[in-house]
Amino acid sequence: MKQLSGVDAAFLNLETANTYGHVSSLSVYDRPDDPHFEAYPVARAQIEARLAQLDPFRRRLVQVPLGLDHPWWMRDPAFDLDFHVRHIAVPPPGGTEQVTALVSRIIARHLDRRRPLWETYVIEGLEGNRFALLTKVHHATIDGAAGAELLAMLLDQKPDAELAPTEPDNRPPEREPSDFEMLGRTALSIATKPRDVIRLTTSATAALREVARQRGLGGLAELVGRPLPHRIAVMGQREHNDNDPDIAPVLPSFTAPNTPWSHSVSAHRKFAIDSVALEEVKHTKRLLGCTVNDVVMAMVAGGLRNWLEENDALPDDPLVAMVPVSVRTGNESDRWTNRVSSLFVPVPTDREQPLDRLAAMNRTMNEAKATFDLLPAEALTDLAQFAPPALATRAARLATRLHIADRLASPINLVISNVPGPRSPLFLGGAMMRHYYPVSTIAEGVALNVTVQSYLDTLDFGLVTCRDLIPDLEHMTGLIAAELGVIRDAAEALTAATD
Numbered sequence: 001m002k003q004l005s006g007v008d009a010a011f012l013n014l015e016t017a018n019t020y021g022h023v024s025s026l027s028v029y030d031r032p033d034d035p036h037f038e039a040y041p042v043a044r045a046q047i048e049a050r051l052a053q054l055d056p057f058r059r060r061l062v063q064v065p066l067g068l069d070h071p072w073w074m075r076d077p078a079f080d081l082d083f084h085v086r087h088i089a090v091p092p093p094g095g096t097e098q099v100t101a102l103v104s105r106i107i108a109r110h111l112d113r114r115r116p117l118w119e120t121y122v123i124e125g126l127e128g129n130r131f132a133l134l135t136k137v138h139h140a141t142i143d144g145a146a147g148a149e150l151l152a153m154l155l156d157q158k159p160d161a162e163l164a165p166t167e168p169d170n171r172p173p174e175r176e177p178s179d180f181e182m183l184g185r186t187a188l189s190i191a192t193k194p195r196d197v198i199r200l201t202t203s204a205t206a207a208l209r210e211v212a213r214q215r216g217l218g219g220l221a222e223l224v225g226r227p228l229p230h231r232i233a234v235m236g237q238r239e240h241n242d243n244d245p246d247i248a249p250v251l252p253s254f255t256a257p258n259t260p261w262s263h264s265v266s267a268h269r270k271f272a273i274d275s276v277a278l279e280e281v282k283h284t285k286r287l288l289g290c291t292v293n294d295v296v297m298a299m300v301a302g303g304l305r306n307w308l309e310e311n312d313a314l315p316d317d318p319l320v321a322m323v324p325v326s327v328r329t330g331n332e333s334d335r336w337t338n339r340v341s342s343l344f345v346p347v348p349t350d351r352e353q354p355l356d357r358l359a360a361m362n363r364t365m366n367e368a369k370a371t372f373d374l375l376p377a378e379a380l381t382d383l384a385q386f387a388p389p390a391l392a393t394r395a396a397r398l399a400t401r402l403h404i405a406d407r408l409a410s411p412i413n414l415v416i417s418n419v420p421g422p423r424s425p426l427f428l429g430g431a432m433m434r435h436y437y438p439v440s441t442i443a444e445g446v447a448l449n450v451t452v453q454s455y456l457d458t459l460d461f462g463l464v465t466c467r468d469l470i471p472d473l474e475h476m477t478g479l480i481a482a483e484l485g486v487i488r489d490a491a492e493a494l495t496a497a498t499d
Helices: 006-013 039-049 096-107 144-154 179-225 278-288 292-310 354-374 377-386 389-401 473-498
Strands: 022-030 059-062 072-075 085-089 118-126 130-138 269-277 319-326 340-347 414-419 431-439 448-455 458-466
Touching: 022 096, 022 144, 039 085, 039 118, 096 118, 096 130, 096 269, 130 144, 130 431, 269 278, 269 431, 269 473, 278 292, 278 458, 278 473, 292 319, 292 340, 292 354, 292 414, 292 473, 340 354, 354 473, 431 448, 458 473
Parallel strands: 085 118, 319 414, 414 448, 431 458
Antiparallel strands: 022 130, 022 431, 059 072, 118 130, 269 458, 319 340, 448 458
């Protein structure tokens, strides 16, 4: 057995009747020429053959009585693969509308905590002689980087790869401990926590001391009081003391502007997808001397600005996004866990011109990364280990019941994530994967998630929202994808003018 980390447990504690802690992926495949190919038995056999390597697929939760400590993982002694791998079809014509409607319904259901926290749906009936796999895994089990690794382990590098024989799992089955035994583990865990708090505090203090050495007391004060870069965090705060590095800035308010999706969420979800050519993004970034991620973030900013203008809801201030950042070092003793932190950055929806938005995005992302690099990210994620799980769960449920998101301004508007994917093709029993659409999750007051996954020569966009707040999510997704052409044209015109 292994106890969940604080970050892992947080994804469980924040679940309510209307919020979900699972993340998913929708992979779309070309059916091979083989007339005998059947997607469901091929996918099931592939998963079964590799179960011994896939610990997240075999383990389930063991709760601590009264929520006194974080839960534990144990290998499920009654594991049933057929419960987790399911066969389903979309109605004709099997286009994007039918597929995304089906995914929207599936992700709006909690995973069964009495079983390993994952499901895979083999989806038949897609147009163009295609099929898809929707894999739904709880975020308490893996983060984005681990999810990409899991996908690579499940699929093949060659279309004609032979399915390896099922690898036996010779580990003895685990017995589910009694409540009394779990309380004993909890007592031991609590006894060691003061020592761990001292260790982590010492690490964080050493890192902050290094910041002070490099930047002086003013730099340290600015770092503490300025988690959000650019004018969101510092507008009007430093005019009186710019020449005195030892006077701390006034703390910012940390609230994001209101949007139509900055409210409490229902249990219903809406999912939308689109794709753009990766080479077109790279061509644009070469013209402007920026990064692929800068272009992606500017696309989101432009698409959201257009959607907000159409709905008479464009705020004067820029939106605020949380951008997940992996803090994996490659030396983790357990790769199947969350090692993730976040940047908080303004999204320049307040700027009218596309190249102004991109320049602002490039500048603020660089500022946010520089600030992030000065902080002990690993220590900050480890500090989540000490959050009381029972209290966190009750707080999340109370916030939902009281509709706190409708009463208080959220510090962020949305989540934006850009995940690099494989550049070589992947196969499932001879079927080539064509797209890999991410399907993430949303939260109270932050009912929009934009996640981008690269694969081969394509960037696949997956947007998730509450269907009651953004019923036309497909249109918003299309506006974001179309923004690439706007930025590219502006970049080419600027290049031509300066030649």
